[in-house]
Amino acid sequence: MKKIQPVLIICALLASGMLHAGTECDKRYYSPEWHAQAPTVNAFNYVRAETDMQFRNYATVYKAFGKFAHGRKAYDVNKQVTQTGNRDTRYSFGVFDLSKSPLTITLPDTKGRYMSLMLISQDHDIYPAYYAPGSWTFTQEEIGTRYVMFGIRTFADPNDDKDMAEVSRLQDMVKVEQKDKGDLSGLKKWNEKQMLKLREAYNTLGLSLPDSSTYFGVKCDRSYLMNAMGAAVGWGGLQRRDALYIPATVKKNDGKTPYVLHVPKDVPVDGFWSVTVYNKDRYMVPNELNAYAFNNVTAKKNKDGSTTIHFGGDPKADNYIPIMDGWMYVVRLYRPRKELLDGKWSFPEARVAK
Numbered sequence: 001m002k003k004i005q006p007v008l009i010i011c012a013l014l015a016s017g018m019l020h021a022g023t024e025c026d027k028r029y030y031s032p033e034w035h036a037q038a039p040t041v042n043a044f045n046y047v048r049a050e051t052d053m054q055f056r057n058y059a060t061v062y063k064a065f066g067k068f069a070h071g072r073k074a075y076d077v078n079k080q081v082t083q084t085g086n087r088d089t090r091y092s093f094g095v096f097d098l099s100k101s102p103l104t105i106t107l108p109d110t111k112g113r114y115m116s117l118m119l120i121s122q123d124h125d126i127y128p129a130y131y132a133p134g135s136w137t138f139t140q141e142e143i144g145t146r147y148v149m150f151g152i153r154t155f156a157d158p159n160d161d162k163d164m165a166e167v168s169r170l171q172d173m174v175k176v177e178q179k180d181k182g183d184l185s186g187l188k189k190w191n192e193k194q195m196l197k198l199r200e201a202y203n204t205l206g207l208s209l210p211d212s213s214t215y216f217g218v219k220c221d222r223s224y225l226m227n228a229m230g231a232a233v234g235w236g237g238l239q240r241r242d243a244l245y246i247p248a249t250v251k252k253n254d255g256k257t258p259y260v261l262h263v264p265k266d267v268p269v270d271g272f273w274s275v276t277v278y279n280k281d282r283y284m285v286p287n288e289l290n291a292y293a294f295n296n297v298t299a300k301k302n303k304d305g306s307t308t309i310h311f312g313g314d315p316k317a318d319n320y321i322p323i324m325d326g327w328m329y330v331v332r333l334y335r336p337r338k339e340l341l342d343g344k345w346s347f348p349e350a351r352v353a354k
Helices: 006-016 023-028 046-061 161-172 192-206 224-234
Strands: 089-097 103-107 115-121 134-138 147-155 175-177 243-248 259-263 273-278 293-295 307-311 328-334
Touching: 046 089, 046 147, 046 192, 046 224, 089 161, 103 115, 103 147, 147 161, 192 224, 224 243, 259 273
Parallel strands: none
Antiparallel strands: 089 147, 103 134, 103 175, 115 147, 243 328, 259 307, 273 293, 273 328
Protein backbone atom coordinates (compact mmCIF):
# COMPACT_ATOMS: atom_id res chain seq x y z
CA MET A 1 0.00 0.00 0.00
CA LYS A 2 1.32 3.43 -0.91
CA LYS A 3 2.22 5.57 2.10
CA ILE A 4 0.40 8.86 2.63
CA GLN A 5 2.84 11.76 2.57
CA PRO A 6 2.98 13.95 5.73
CA VAL A 7 2.20 17.09 3.73
CA LEU A 8 -1.11 15.54 2.58
CA ILE A 9 -1.98 14.68 6.18
CA ILE A 10 -1.30 18.24 7.30
CA CYS A 11 -3.34 19.69 4.44
CA ALA A 12 -6.25 17.40 5.34
CA LEU A 13 -6.07 18.46 8.99
CA LEU A 14 -5.96 22.10 7.97
CA ALA A 15 -9.04 21.67 5.80
CA SER A 16 -10.90 19.91 8.60
CA GLY A 17 -10.25 22.73 11.04
CA MET A 18 -8.06 20.68 13.40
CA LEU A 19 -5.26 23.18 12.87
CA HIS A 20 -7.59 26.13 13.35
CA ALA A 21 -6.03 29.50 14.14
CA GLY A 22 -8.10 29.99 17.30
CA THR A 23 -6.13 30.09 20.55
CA GLU A 24 -8.39 27.64 22.38
CA CYS A 25 -7.71 25.01 19.73
CA ASP A 26 -4.00 25.79 19.73
CA LYS A 27 -3.55 25.09 23.43
CA ARG A 28 -4.48 21.44 22.93
CA TYR A 29 -1.44 20.85 20.76
CA TYR A 30 0.95 21.86 23.54
CA SER A 31 -0.50 19.46 26.12
CA PRO A 32 1.47 16.67 27.85
CA GLU A 33 -0.81 14.19 26.05
CA TRP A 34 0.99 14.75 22.77
CA HIS A 35 4.44 14.95 24.35
CA ALA A 36 3.88 11.61 26.10
CA GLN A 37 3.75 9.90 22.70
CA ALA A 38 7.52 10.19 22.33
CA PRO A 39 9.45 8.84 20.53
CA THR A 40 6.65 8.87 17.93
CA VAL A 41 6.48 12.19 16.04
CA ASN A 42 3.19 13.31 14.49
CA ALA A 43 1.69 16.52 13.14
CA PHE A 44 0.68 17.68 16.61
CA ASN A 45 3.90 17.11 18.56
CA TYR A 46 6.31 18.00 15.76
CA VAL A 47 7.12 21.39 17.28
CA ARG A 48 8.13 19.86 20.63
CA ALA A 49 10.15 17.12 18.87
CA GLU A 50 11.98 19.63 16.67
CA THR A 51 12.71 21.92 19.60
CA ASP A 52 13.90 19.15 21.92
CA MET A 53 16.27 17.98 19.19
CA GLN A 54 17.56 21.51 18.61
CA PHE A 55 18.07 22.05 22.36
CA ARG A 56 19.97 18.77 22.72
CA ASN A 57 22.17 19.53 19.71
CA TYR A 58 23.12 22.99 20.94
CA ALA A 59 23.71 21.76 24.49
CA THR A 60 25.98 18.90 23.39
CA VAL A 61 27.61 19.97 20.11
CA TYR A 62 28.44 23.45 21.39
CA LYS A 63 28.73 22.45 25.08
CA ALA A 64 26.19 25.16 25.83
CA PHE A 65 24.23 23.75 28.76
CA GLY A 66 23.85 26.02 31.78
CA LYS A 67 26.07 28.64 30.16
CA PHE A 68 26.60 30.53 26.92
CA ALA A 69 28.83 29.18 24.19
CA HIS A 70 30.14 32.19 22.30
CA GLY A 71 30.90 32.01 18.61
CA ARG A 72 34.29 33.65 18.19
CA LYS A 73 34.17 33.57 14.42
CA ALA A 74 31.52 34.13 11.80
CA TYR A 75 28.93 31.33 11.65
CA ASP A 76 30.83 28.13 10.80
CA VAL A 77 29.54 26.74 7.49
CA ASN A 78 31.24 23.44 8.27
CA LYS A 79 29.33 23.03 11.55
CA GLN A 80 25.76 24.04 10.81
CA VAL A 81 23.27 22.82 13.42
CA THR A 82 20.25 24.88 12.36
CA GLN A 83 18.94 25.65 8.89
CA THR A 84 19.26 29.20 7.54
CA GLY A 85 22.05 30.30 9.87
CA ASN A 86 23.49 33.78 9.30
CA ARG A 87 26.98 35.30 9.17
CA ASP A 88 25.99 38.92 9.86
CA THR A 89 26.02 38.43 13.60
CA ARG A 90 28.10 36.46 16.04
CA TYR A 91 25.98 33.97 17.90
CA SER A 92 26.00 33.06 21.56
CA PHE A 93 23.83 30.11 22.59
CA GLY A 94 22.76 28.66 25.90
CA VAL A 95 20.30 25.93 26.92
CA PHE A 96 19.03 26.18 30.49
CA ASP A 97 16.96 24.06 32.90
CA LEU A 98 14.62 26.30 34.91
CA SER A 99 13.18 23.52 37.10
CA LYS A 100 15.68 23.99 39.94
CA SER A 101 16.15 27.75 40.20
CA PRO A 102 15.55 31.07 38.39
CA LEU A 103 18.00 32.38 35.81
CA THR A 104 19.29 35.95 35.46
CA ILE A 105 21.05 37.20 32.31
CA THR A 106 22.80 40.56 31.98
CA LEU A 107 23.88 42.18 28.70
CA PRO A 108 26.60 44.88 28.63
CA ASP A 109 26.48 48.40 27.21
CA THR A 110 27.44 48.00 23.52
CA LYS A 111 27.59 51.73 22.68
CA GLY A 112 24.92 51.37 20.02
CA ARG A 113 26.07 48.12 18.44
CA TYR A 114 23.25 45.68 17.69
CA MET A 115 23.07 43.02 20.45
CA SER A 116 19.82 41.18 21.05
CA LEU A 117 18.77 38.43 23.47
CA MET A 118 16.02 36.06 22.34
CA LEU A 119 14.20 33.41 24.37
CA ILE A 120 12.85 30.13 22.96
CA SER A 121 10.67 27.77 25.02
CA GLN A 122 10.27 24.04 24.38
CA ASP A 123 7.02 24.90 22.59
CA HIS A 124 8.97 27.17 20.24
CA ASP A 125 7.47 30.25 21.85
CA ILE A 126 9.52 33.20 20.64
CA TYR A 127 9.33 36.10 23.07
CA PRO A 128 10.04 39.75 22.10
CA ALA A 129 13.79 40.33 22.01
CA TYR A 130 15.68 42.11 24.77
CA TYR A 131 18.30 44.67 23.73
CA ALA A 132 21.56 45.62 25.43
CA PRO A 133 22.16 46.95 27.99
CA GLY A 134 19.99 45.35 30.68
CA SER A 135 19.39 42.53 33.17
CA TRP A 136 16.43 40.12 33.24
CA THR A 137 15.32 37.17 35.41
CA PHE A 138 13.39 34.14 34.09
CA THR A 139 11.47 31.31 35.81
CA GLN A 140 9.78 28.09 34.69
CA GLU A 141 6.43 29.41 35.93
CA GLU A 142 6.79 32.46 33.72
CA ILE A 143 7.96 30.66 30.58
CA GLY A 144 5.84 27.52 30.90
CA THR A 145 8.42 24.87 30.00
CA ARG A 146 11.27 23.28 31.92
CA TYR A 147 13.91 24.01 29.31
CA VAL A 148 14.62 27.23 27.48
CA MET A 149 17.24 28.36 25.05
CA PHE A 150 18.64 31.86 24.75
CA GLY A 151 20.33 33.19 21.67
CA ILE A 152 22.40 36.36 21.57
CA ARG A 153 23.06 38.04 18.23
CA THR A 154 25.85 40.61 18.13
CA PHE A 155 26.55 42.46 14.89
CA ALA A 156 30.03 41.78 13.56
CA ASP A 157 31.98 42.57 10.42
CA PRO A 158 33.88 39.34 9.58
CA ASN A 159 36.21 41.31 7.32
CA ASP A 160 37.43 43.59 10.13
CA ASP A 161 39.73 41.99 12.73
CA LYS A 162 39.36 44.89 15.17
CA ASP A 163 35.60 44.69 14.98
CA MET A 164 35.67 40.95 15.59
CA ALA A 165 37.90 41.48 18.64
CA GLU A 166 35.47 44.05 20.04
CA VAL A 167 32.61 41.59 19.65
CA SER A 168 34.58 38.98 21.61
CA ARG A 169 35.10 41.51 24.40
CA LEU A 170 31.37 42.25 24.56
CA GLN A 171 30.46 38.57 24.55
CA ASP A 172 32.75 37.97 27.53
CA MET A 173 30.85 40.66 29.43
CA VAL A 174 27.55 38.74 29.24
CA LYS A 175 26.69 37.53 32.76
CA VAL A 176 24.71 34.41 33.77
CA GLU A 177 23.49 33.79 37.33
CA GLN A 178 21.73 30.56 38.42
CA LYS A 179 22.14 28.67 41.70
CA ASP A 180 21.32 25.19 40.35
CA LYS A 181 21.64 24.60 36.60
CA GLY A 182 19.80 21.25 36.66
CA ASP A 183 20.42 18.66 33.93
CA LEU A 184 19.27 17.42 30.50
CA SER A 185 17.48 14.29 31.72
CA GLY A 186 14.05 15.77 30.94
CA LEU A 187 14.68 16.23 27.20
CA LYS A 188 12.87 13.45 25.35
CA LYS A 189 14.47 11.52 22.50
CA TRP A 190 12.29 11.48 19.40
CA ASN A 191 12.23 9.46 16.18
CA GLU A 192 14.49 11.55 13.98
CA LYS A 193 13.31 10.04 10.67
CA GLN A 194 9.70 10.85 11.48
CA MET A 195 10.65 14.32 12.64
CA LEU A 196 12.54 15.05 9.41
CA LYS A 197 9.57 13.96 7.29
CA LEU A 198 7.26 16.30 9.21
CA ARG A 199 9.84 19.08 8.92
CA GLU A 200 9.86 18.64 5.15
CA ALA A 201 6.07 18.73 5.01
CA TYR A 202 5.72 21.88 7.13
CA ASN A 203 8.61 23.44 5.22
CA THR A 204 6.77 22.87 1.94
CA LEU A 205 3.71 24.64 3.30
CA GLY A 206 5.83 27.42 4.76
CA LEU A 207 7.42 28.23 1.43
CA SER A 208 3.99 29.21 0.12
CA LEU A 209 3.97 32.30 2.37
CA PRO A 210 5.62 35.54 1.19
CA ASP A 211 7.48 36.18 4.47
CA SER A 212 7.84 35.06 8.08
CA SER A 213 5.54 37.67 9.63
CA THR A 214 3.10 35.09 11.02
CA TYR A 215 5.60 32.39 12.04
CA PHE A 216 7.09 33.58 15.29
CA GLY A 217 5.47 34.55 18.58
CA VAL A 218 3.97 32.92 21.68
CA LYS A 219 1.13 30.37 21.77
CA CYS A 220 -1.80 32.77 21.64
CA ASP A 221 -0.21 35.02 19.02
CA ARG A 222 -0.43 32.56 16.13
CA SER A 223 -1.87 29.17 15.22
CA TYR A 224 -0.10 25.88 15.81
CA LEU A 225 0.24 25.53 12.04
CA MET A 226 2.12 28.83 11.81
CA ASN A 227 4.34 27.79 14.71
CA ALA A 228 5.11 24.46 13.04
CA MET A 229 5.93 26.12 9.73
CA GLY A 230 8.19 28.58 11.53
CA ALA A 231 9.99 25.74 13.30
CA ALA A 232 10.50 23.95 9.98
CA VAL A 233 11.47 26.91 7.79
CA GLY A 234 13.66 28.82 10.25
CA TRP A 235 13.65 27.44 13.78
CA GLY A 236 14.39 30.10 16.36
CA GLY A 237 13.58 33.16 14.26
CA LEU A 238 12.93 36.52 15.90
CA GLN A 239 9.43 37.96 16.27
CA ARG A 240 8.12 40.13 13.45
CA ARG A 241 8.60 43.31 15.50
CA ASP A 242 12.30 42.43 15.89
CA ALA A 243 13.11 41.06 12.44
CA LEU A 244 11.51 40.20 9.13
CA TYR A 245 12.76 37.15 7.26
CA ILE A 246 11.91 36.96 3.58
CA PRO A 247 12.75 33.64 1.88
CA ALA A 248 13.02 33.95 -1.90
CA THR A 249 13.37 31.39 -4.68
CA VAL A 250 14.01 32.57 -8.24
CA LYS A 251 12.49 30.79 -11.24
CA LYS A 252 15.76 29.73 -12.86
CA ASN A 253 17.62 28.54 -9.77
CA ASP A 254 19.61 25.97 -11.73
CA GLY A 255 22.92 27.30 -10.45
CA LYS A 256 23.90 28.40 -13.96
CA THR A 257 21.65 31.42 -14.53
CA PRO A 258 23.11 34.53 -12.82
CA TYR A 259 20.85 36.96 -10.97
CA VAL A 260 21.32 40.45 -9.51
CA LEU A 261 19.60 42.17 -6.60
CA HIS A 262 19.53 45.98 -6.52
CA VAL A 263 19.01 47.34 -3.00
CA PRO A 264 18.23 51.08 -2.63
CA LYS A 265 20.31 53.35 -0.41
CA ASP A 266 17.69 53.80 2.30
CA VAL A 267 16.12 50.62 3.65
CA PRO A 268 13.70 51.40 6.54
CA VAL A 269 15.35 49.50 9.39
CA ASP A 270 16.79 50.66 12.72
CA GLY A 271 19.07 47.63 12.88
CA PHE A 272 20.45 46.44 9.55
CA TRP A 273 19.54 44.39 6.45
CA SER A 274 21.30 41.37 5.00
CA VAL A 275 21.05 38.81 2.18
CA THR A 276 22.28 35.20 2.49
CA VAL A 277 22.36 32.36 -0.06
CA TYR A 278 21.43 28.75 0.80
CA ASN A 279 21.05 25.47 -1.04
CA LYS A 280 17.72 23.67 -1.52
CA ASP A 281 17.98 22.27 2.02
CA ARG A 282 18.53 25.76 3.46
CA TYR A 283 22.16 25.32 4.39
CA MET A 284 25.12 27.40 3.25
CA VAL A 285 27.48 25.56 0.91
CA PRO A 286 31.22 26.05 1.65
CA ASN A 287 33.08 27.83 -1.16
CA GLU A 288 36.66 28.96 -1.79
CA LEU A 289 35.71 32.64 -1.79
CA ASN A 290 34.15 32.38 1.67
CA ALA A 291 31.27 34.41 0.23
CA TYR A 292 27.80 33.61 1.57
CA ALA A 293 26.14 36.89 2.51
CA PHE A 294 26.31 40.68 2.36
CA ASN A 295 24.70 43.38 4.48
CA ASN A 296 24.53 47.17 4.50
CA VAL A 297 27.92 47.34 6.26
CA THR A 298 29.96 44.66 4.47
CA ALA A 299 28.66 45.21 0.92
CA LYS A 300 30.44 47.57 -1.47
CA LYS A 301 28.16 50.48 -2.40
CA ASN A 302 27.40 51.99 -5.79
CA LYS A 303 28.08 55.70 -6.37
CA ASP A 304 24.48 56.59 -5.51
CA GLY A 305 24.66 54.70 -2.21
CA SER A 306 22.64 51.73 -3.43
CA THR A 307 23.95 48.16 -3.40
CA THR A 308 24.05 45.52 -6.13
CA ILE A 309 24.42 41.90 -5.08
CA HIS A 310 25.48 39.36 -7.71
CA PHE A 311 24.19 35.80 -7.45
CA GLY A 312 26.47 33.77 -9.71
CA GLY A 313 27.99 35.17 -12.89
CA ASP A 314 31.38 36.90 -12.74
CA PRO A 315 33.25 35.98 -9.52
CA LYS A 316 35.12 39.30 -9.78
CA ALA A 317 31.94 41.37 -9.57
CA ASP A 318 31.27 43.39 -6.43
CA ASN A 319 29.24 41.58 -3.78
CA TYR A 320 29.43 38.24 -5.59
CA ILE A 321 27.94 35.12 -3.99
CA PRO A 322 28.28 31.65 -5.61
CA ILE A 323 25.07 29.77 -6.36
CA MET A 324 24.21 26.10 -6.85
CA ASP A 325 21.39 24.01 -8.28
CA GLY A 326 18.23 24.65 -6.27
CA TRP A 327 19.62 27.75 -4.54
CA MET A 328 17.50 30.29 -2.71
CA TYR A 329 18.19 33.34 -0.57
CA VAL A 330 16.85 34.91 2.61
CA VAL A 331 16.55 38.65 3.27
CA ARG A 332 16.80 39.67 6.92
CA LEU A 333 15.52 43.04 8.13
CA TYR A 334 16.48 43.71 11.75
CA ARG A 335 14.33 46.11 13.79
CA PRO A 336 12.09 47.00 10.82
CA ARG A 337 10.35 50.35 10.83
CA LYS A 338 6.60 50.97 10.56
CA GLU A 339 6.51 51.19 6.75
CA LEU A 340 7.98 47.70 6.48
CA LEU A 341 5.69 46.24 9.12
CA ASP A 342 2.65 47.88 7.49
CA GLY A 343 3.61 46.61 4.05
CA LYS A 344 3.98 50.10 2.58
CA TRP A 345 7.62 49.41 1.68
CA SER A 346 8.82 46.17 0.12
CA PHE A 347 12.33 44.82 -0.28
CA PRO A 348 13.21 44.42 -4.00
CA GLU A 349 13.44 41.02 -5.70
CA ALA A 350 16.35 39.48 -7.59
CA ARG A 351 16.25 39.64 -11.40
CA VAL A 352 18.03 37.68 -14.11
CA ALA A 353 21.34 39.40 -14.85
CA LYS A 354 21.56 41.10 -18.23
